[in-house]
Each structure stands twice: as structure tokens, then as C-alpha cells.
Amino acid sequence: GAVVSQHPSRVICKSGTSVKIECRSLDFQATTMFWYRQFPKQSLMLMATSNEGSKATYEQGVEKDKFLINHASLTLSTLTVTSAHPEDSSFYICSAKRGIGSPLHFGNGTRLTVT
Amino acid sequence: EDKVVQSPLSLVVHEGDTVTLNCSYEVTNFRSLLWYKQEKKAPTFLFMLTSSGIEKKSGRLSSILDKKELFSILNITATQTGDSAVYLCAVDHRDDKIIFGKGTRLHILP
Numbered sequence: 001g002a003v004v005s006q007h008p009s010r011v012i013c014k015s016g017t018s019v020k021i022e023c024r025s026l027d028f029q030a031t032t033m034f035w036y037r038q039f040p041k042q043s044l045m046l047m048a049t050s051n052e053g054s055k056a057t058y059e060q061g062v063e064k065d066k067f068l069i070n071h072a073s074l075t076l077s078t079l080t081v082t083s084a085h086p087e088d089s090s091f092y093i094c095s096a097k098r099g100i101g102s103p104l105h106f107g108n109g110t111r112l113t114v115t
Numbered sequence: 116e117d118k119v120v121q122s123p124l125s126l127v128v129h130e131g132d133t134v135t136l137n138c139s140y141e142v143t144n145f146r147s148l149l150w151y152k153q154e155k156k157a158p159t160f161l162f163m164l165t166s167s168g169i170e171k172k173s174g175r176l177s178s179i180l181d182k183k184e185l186f187s188i189l190n191i192t193a194t195q196t197g198d199s200a201v202y203l204c205a206v207d208h209r210d211d212k213i214i215f216g217k218g219t220r221l222h223i224l225p
Binding site: 032034041044045049093095097100101103104105106107108 | 213218
């Protein structure tokens with residue numbers, strides 16, 4: 001089955017630093033990957049759609065300069081949280097589809113804590 | 116505005132009980148409805164439904180979609196403590212966006 005790998009699973013950083021999260025599709029090529037954010041006991045909120053070889057599409061209210069997305073290859077998308085602040089602490093999950101009309105498969109998520 | 120509404124938001128039952136989780140939606144350009152189970156980490160895929168009236172089944176879990184009334188149900192029979200999780204319903208658009216409901220938090224008492 002489809003496998004999506006996300007790294008790191010957990011990161012603690014100081015306020016003002018930047019954090020990079022990687023998302024890889026292991027057994028399929030993903031032209032599109034999706035980045036979600038989840039606060040405790042809340043549902044998944046789509047942050048942006050990452051498109052291979054072009055700019056990401058951000059949802060309303062998501063700062064593109066703060067959450068930098070790079071989708072440089074068909075198997076890798078990265079999300080960089082720049083100048084992180086405590087309010088950025090959250091669970092970030094990437095996902096990808098094997099193809100149009102396929103279900104989303106999720107990475108295991110990254111729990112970010114900004115101190 | 117597109118939306119996915121799940122009910123109940125939380126549910127506590129005893130092991131062995133049967134539960135029904137509900138998901139209604141208002142979405143333009145509907146493609147499919149998906150159910151996921153989320154425990155401590157990221158969601159795991161359960162079902163994808165595209166056609167009305169066709170039940171999908173996997174062990175004790177089953178789901179069905181009604182595209183006329185715009186809802187789906189997820190049934191779990193003979194529940195076990197390992198079924199305790201948040202169950203998420205999501206709808207996939209033809210423009211490739213997927214919208215999630217808030218989830219149903221299910222707790223199974225031993």
C-alpha cells in the first residue's frame with residue numbers, strides 16, 4: 001500500500017528559530033502533497049497544497065512567508081516554519097494521494113513545540 | 116461554504132455495543148467521502164465511498180453513502196477497547212481539496 005514518511009516526529013525549538021519538516025512518498029510519486037495542522041482535540045485544518053515544480057497554494061489565513069513549502073521532487077515536500085513562536089506549537093501532518101480520486105495517505109505527523 | 120459535519124462529537128459505550136457515527140456534508144463538486152481512524156498519531160484510512168447505497172465492509176466496520184441526502188454513516192459492531200479513537204469523515208472535491216469534519220471521539224469502556 002501507499003506509504004508516506006514524515007520526519008521528524010517530534011521537535012522542540014526555541015522561539016525565533018526555524019524548523020524544517022520533511023514529507024516523503026515512499027512507494028509512489030506524488031505531484032501533489034497536502035499539509036495539515038491539528039490543534040489538540042481539533043480536526044485537521046488544511047494549510048496548503050504543495051505542487052511539484054511550482055508554488056504551493058495556501059489556504060486563507062495561512063502566511064506563506066511563515067510556512068515555506070518546497071516540493072522539489074515527485075517524492076519530497078518540505079514545510080519550514082520560519083521564526084517559530086509558541087503559538088506555532090501544533091501537530092503538523094503531511095499527506096499525499098497516489099493518484100486523482102485516490103484516498104489521502106498520511107505521514108505520522110510532527111509534533112512541534114516552540115519554547 | 117463547503118462543510119462536513121459529524122455527529123455525535125463524542126460517544127462513550129461499553130465493549131460489545133454497536134455504534135453508528137454520522138457524517139453530513141455540503142460540498143460542491145463532490146468526488147468521494149472518506150472515513151479515517153485517528154489514534155495517537157496521524158489518521159489511518161478506513162473507507163472511500165463514491166456511490167450511493169453500496170456498503171463497504173471491513174471486519175466489524177461498515178459504511179454507506181447517501182448522495183441524495185448528503186450523508187454517510189460508519190457502523191462498528193461488537194466494539195472493542197481498541198476501537199477507541201477519533202473517527203474523521205472527509206469529503207474530496209474534484210478540485211482536489213479534502214475537507215475534514217471535526218471528528219467523533221469514541222471511547223469504549225471495558
